[in-house]
Amino acid sequence: MVLTPRDVERFEASRSRLGALAYRLLGSASEAEDVVQETFLRWQAADADRIDVPEAWLTKVLTNLCLNQLTSARARRETYVGQWLPEPLLDGDPMLGPADTAEQRESVSYAVLALLERLAPKERAVYVLREAFGYPYREIAGVLGITEAAGQQLFHRAKKHLAEGRVRSEVDAAAARRVVEEFLAAATSGRTEPLVRLLTDDAVAIGDGGGKVPARTKAFEGALAVATFLRGLFKPGKGKRALVGGSPGIWATTANGGPALVAAVDGRIVGVLCLEITADGIAAFRSQANPDKLVRASRRWAAGDHGEPLLHAF
Structure with a gap:
């Protein structure tokens, strides 16, 4: 069917929300964009005049497309080279979606997006719809084709799974910046001890190179192991400069609502290091270096003025 300008306007009014929902469900901005476009094509093929509540219809279509995507993604990620981490989004990206409440901000944090990979697809969908967008269980049931009771059970199960792997951070932005x-x-001092003092005893470091950039296939665990790894990561070396095409500048910034470091060469991001900071120290480092997952962040970075870097690595 040919959409009228009003039909297009009705879809565009939901586009931003649909993108934010798809990103939380998939952990990938590029896949989220594809799903939003597919939702638009479904809207185009439907009889829009017979759809009473476009927002509900679009949400149902997009969510179920994401569920199908998550099912196939699980199989793909079994053959993924090394650790799989979400695609990071820089501060201000509209795909980050609503951030009015603590629950909404946490639902898109890099740590929680990584933990969401542990959930079954429907658990993930219920958690995101409820926690990030405040959907009542009645509407969630309609979107997923389940009962309200089943939706409540899936939500509580998801919350329990996430709580088991989540260390909540209660550190304000200024304190995080200082850390x-x-x-x-400490990382550029060439010594391990200053780093160890900043970390929690059970700190972890995880990297995603996607088989395109060298990254350890298993996480580093424990303060000493993580500190030793980080000291080596920031150690100068010609091979590292050749790998990324120069000596990257390092900037402190915000990604997915939390503290992060961006490494960029000539306006192109070559790595994003997300830090999980708690009152007891830095609990986790999650570094994204897979170039396929840095395209959107690089576009946003190149369009802004970030001043001088804090340092040049390597």
């Missing part, structure tokens, strides 16, 4: 700066100073 990031202390971390950079």
Whole structure:
């Protein structure tokens, strides 16, 4: 069917929300964009005049497309080279979606997006619809074709699974910035001890290179192991410069609502390091270096003015 300008306008009014929902469900901005476009094609093929509540219809179509995508993604990720981490989004990206409440901000944090991979597809969908977008169980049941009771059960199960792997951070932005700066100073000191003092005893470091950039296939665990790895990561070397095409500048920024470091060469991001900071120290480092997952962040980065870097690595 040919859409009228009003039909297009009705879809565009939901586009931003649909993109934010798809990103939380899939952990990939590029896949989220594809699913939003497919939802538009379904809208185009439907008889829009017979759809009483476009927002509900679009949400149902998009969510179920994401569920299908998650099912196939699980099989693909079994053959993924190394650790799989979500695609990071920089501060201000509209795909980050609503951030009015603590629950909404946490639902898109890099740590929670990584943990969401542990959930079954429907658990993930219920959690995102409820926690990030505040959908009542009645509407969630309609979207997923389940009962309200089943939706409540899936939500509580999801919350329990996430709580088991989540260390909540209660550190404000100013304190987080200070920790990031202390971390950079310690990481470039060439010594392990200053780094160890900044970390929690059970700190972890996980990297995603997607088989395109060298990254360890298993996480580093424990303060000493993580500190040793990070000291080596920031150690100068010609091979590292050749790998990324130069000496990257390092900036402190915000990704997915949390403290992060961006490494960029000539306006192109070559790595994003997300830090999970708690009152007891830095609990986790999650680094994304797969170039396929840095395209959107690089576009946003190149369009802005970020001043001088805190340092040049390598």
